[in-house]
Amino acid sequence: VTTTTGAPTGSSSSAAPDASGTSRARQAQRRNQRRETRAALLFISPWLFGFLVLTLWPVIYSGYLSLTDYDVFNAPNFVGLENYARLASDADARMAIGNTFYFAAIQVPLQVLVSLSLALLLNQAGRSSGFFRTAFFLPRMTPPVAVGVLLLLLFNGQDGLINDVLGFFGIDGPNWTTDSDWVKPGLILMSLWAVGSSVIILLAALRNVPNELYDAARVDGANFWYKTTRVTIPMISGALFFVFIINSIDALQSFTEAYTAFFGSGNTTYSNDAALFYSIYLFRQAFEFLNMGYASALAWALFVIILAITLVQLKVSKRFVYYEGEQR
Amino acid sequence: MTLNVAGDALARENVGRAAVVDQAGGLKQYPRKRVTPGRVLVVAALVACTVVFIYPFIWLVSASFKPRGEVFDNKIIPETFTVDAYVQVWREAPMLLWLGNTLLVTVLAATTVTISSALVAWGFSYFRFRGRTALFGLVLATMMLPGAVTMIPTFLIWNALGLTGTLYPLWAGNLFGSAFYIFLLRQFFLGLPRELFEAAKIDGANNWGIFWKIALPLTKPAIVVTLLFEFQAAWTDLMRPLIYLRDSSTFTIPRGLKSLVDRYGFGGEWHWEIIVTASVITTVPMIILFFLGQRHFVEGIATTGSKG
Numbered sequence: 247v248t249t250t251t252g253a254p255t256g257s258s259s260s261a262a263p264d265a266s267g268t269s270r271a272r273q274a275q276r277r278n279q280r281r282e283t284r285a286a287l288l289f290i291s292p293w294l295f296g297f298l299v300l301t302l303w304p305v306i307y308s309g310y311l312s313l314t315d316y317d318v319f320n321a322p323n324f325v326g327l328e329n330y331a332r333l334a335s336d337a338d339a340r341m342a343i344g345n346t347f348y349f350a351a352i353q354v355p356l357q358v359l360v361s362l363s364l365a366l367l368l369n370q371a372g373r374s375s376g377f378f379r380t381a382f383f384l385p386r387m388t389p390p391v392a393v394g395v396l397l398l399l400l401f402n403g404q405d406g407l408i409n410d411v412l413g414f415f416g417i418d419g420p421n422w423t424t425d426s427d428w429v430k431p432g433l434i435l436m437s438l439w440a441v442g443s444s445v446i447i448l449l450a451a452l453r454n455v456p457n458e459l460y461d462a463a464r465v466d467g468a469n470f471w472y473k474t475t476r477v478t479i480p481m482i483s484g485a486l487f488f489v490f491i492i493n494s495i496d497a498l499q500s501f502t503e504a505y506t507a508f509f510g511s512g513n514t515t516y517s518n519d520a521a522l523f524y525s526i527y528l529f530r531q532a533f534e535f536l537n538m539g540y541a542s543a544l545a546w547a548l549f550v551i552i553l554a555i556t557l558v559q560l561k562v563s564k565r566f567v568y569y570e571g572e573q574r
Numbered sequence: 575m576t577l578n579v580a581g582d583a584l585a586r587e588n589v590g591r592a593a594v595v596d597q598a599g600g601l602k603q604y605p606r607k608r609v610t611p612g613r614v615l616v617v618a619a620l621v622a623c624t625v626v627f628i629y630p631f632i633w634l635v636s637a638s639f640k641p642r643g644e645v646f647d648n649k650i651i652p653e654t655f656t657v658d659a660y661v662q663v664w665r666e667a668p669m670l671l672w673l674g675n676t677l678l679v680t681v682l683a684a685t686t687v688t689i690s691s692a693l694v695a696w697g698f699s700y701f702r703f704r705g706r707t708a709l710f711g712l713v714l715a716t717m718m719l720p721g722a723v724t725m726i727p728t729f730l731i732w733n734a735l736g737l738t739g740t741l742y743p744l745w746a747g748n749l750f751g752s753a754f755y756i757f758l759l760r761q762f763f764l765g766l767p768r769e770l771f772e773a774a775k776i777d778g779a780n781n782w783g784i785f786w787k788i789a790l791p792l793t794k795p796a797i798v799v800t801l802l803f804e805f806q807a808a809w810t811d812l813m814r815p816l817i818y819l820r821d822s823s824t825f826t827i828p829r830g831l832k833s834l835v836d837r838y839g840f841g842g843e844w845h846w847e848i849i850v851t852a853s854v855i856t857t858v859p860m861i862i863l864f865f866l867g868q869r870h871f872v873e874g875i876a877t878t879g880s881k882g
Binding site: 279282283285286287288289290292293295296297299300301303304305307308311318364367368370371374378380381382383384385387388389390391392394395396398399400402404405406407410439495499501502505506507510511525528529532533538541542544545546548549552553556 | 613616617619620623624627628629630631633634637645646647648690693694696697698700701702703704706709712713716718719720721722723724725726727728729730731733747749750751756781785806809810812813816817828831832835836839846849850853856857860861863864868
């Protein structure tokens with residue numbers, strides 16, 4: 247009896263300081279944790295402040311503004327969903343959406359195709375690929391304003407370089423910068439000049455494809471085309487998809503090149519309807535016509551469109567994109 | 575889920591950016607290969623593409639040394655070589671002032687965003703606290719937000735502060751970090767061995783000392799990348815100068831170039847030689863930056879091994 251009662255009392259008496267020890271340790275740990283949290287908050291405080299003041303508040307406020315009539319000088323006047331109703335019936339907005347989709351639908355696949363071809367070429371180049379890669383990347387360093395200027399110069403209908411070259415092959419080039427049917431093709435071609443960063447992303451992906459796969463394909467007697475379509479493209483589908491998504495988002499917000507070449511105070515000479523992209527329309531509504539309320543509604547509509555397109559692309563990509571280490 | 579993909583995608587992009595550099599420096603050694611018809615074809619195609627990509631630069635520089643009447647003659651070597659356009663652009667527009675404004679903005683934008691983003695990235699990588707993952711998810715989420723949504727209220731803030739028309743709105747937002755660079759720098763910080771910081775802590779270093787004296791020097795490659803990327807972004811931006819700057823004396827060089835296009839391009843005067851020359855002046859610093867940066871990129875990759 248004594249042993250059975252002695253043991254628990256003994257253990258409980260020895261447990262007492264132990265328990266207080268762990269609680270003290272826990273306290274210290276908690277204090278430590280609190281100190282660590284405080285230090286972390288101090289380090290991330292610039293972002294926290296920026297997020298609250300320059301992101302969260304603007305998002306909420308632009309949502310509110312989109313329900314008002316606002317011209318900066320007078321207080322916002324609440325109008326409910328009127329701006330969105332206006333957006334639905336605005337012929338110019340419809341034209342801007344049409345132009346933007348036209349541009350993106352052709353430019354994005356073309357850009358992916360061109361950058362993939364260039365990356366495949368570079369991947370075959372061996373030691374000289376460094377030089378060529380630099381050459382392909384340089385246009386990307388050009389300020390978009392200068393790209394807009396180059397568009398006006400090189401695609402000039404009368405004496406532009408492009409039409410000169412076309413003329414050499416006996417083709418009578420169109421008036422790229424003034425004929426509304428040819429403005430967007432010109433913008434698309436000019437934008438392809440700056441494919442450099444896509445090329446580099448894809449080339450990096452190509453370099454990561456294990457050589458064993460090609461060796462195995464060679465043993466099976468596969469030719470270049472077969473290797474490219476059955477080994478290379480599936481293996482880099484993640485990077486391809488990334489390039490596709492990023493370019494789509496960029497193309498839908500395309501602004502500077504077209505604005506430089508076709509808009510601004512100087513242009514009184516010819517119609518620029520064909521180059522009216524959504525971002526340009528939004529910018530003009532906000533800062534040239536001071537329709538801040540309507541422009542906010544346009545911004546929210548753009549956000550929803552981009553989000554929807556990105557989500558659809560993500561959904562579709564599940565069927566085509568392969569990530570290394572993925573279980574199927 | 576979306577965030578995961580975004581993060582993954584960004585990681586991939588960094589891989590891409592790191593790889594440029596690797597290539598540019600010629601770090602990799604390739605075995606010499608035999609000359610075959612296939613290889614000749616590849617090189618021929620590459621040379622053809624190079625001409626397409628480089629020729630617009632040559633065209634532009636060459637045109638800037640031509641007199642007004644010959645700008646569009648599409649000859650590589652100017653028939654009449656002249657620097658008149660440079661003299662004229664200098665006289666017609668405050669180029670030096672614009673360059674100075676741009677340099678001020680780019681230097682301030684690049685340094686502030688690098689310092690603030692490094693601080694925040696360190697906060698998200700070294701310390702462990704409740705809600706860290708969720709908060710960092712929020713950082714990544716802000717990257718998905720189109721700039722158009724915050725553009726107008728942000729303008730109203732600067733307007734309320736009475737700072738529209740000054741250069742502040744072009745860089746001061748960078749004091750609060752930028753999601754992309756926070757992401758990039760955090761990746762780098764996470765790659766550093768934690769034992770290093772524990773050791774420093776035992777030696778009596780405080781949080782600031784660990785960050786400033788140990789972590790930051792080891793992150794130099796990523797810091798340089800951040801500086802270069804932001805320098806380019808700030809130099810080439812047109813949208814914000816269009817929104818915030820009214821007076822010609824405050825213009826940055828892209829905004830100035832746009833004003834020249836308005837005045838001499840389709841404004842009816844058709845002085846293309848001025849626009850061509852201003853375009854060259856706008857572009858050349860970026861080309862120089864690229865060739866300067868290449869070396870730093872290579873160094874970065876060399877010191878960090880096969881990171882990224």
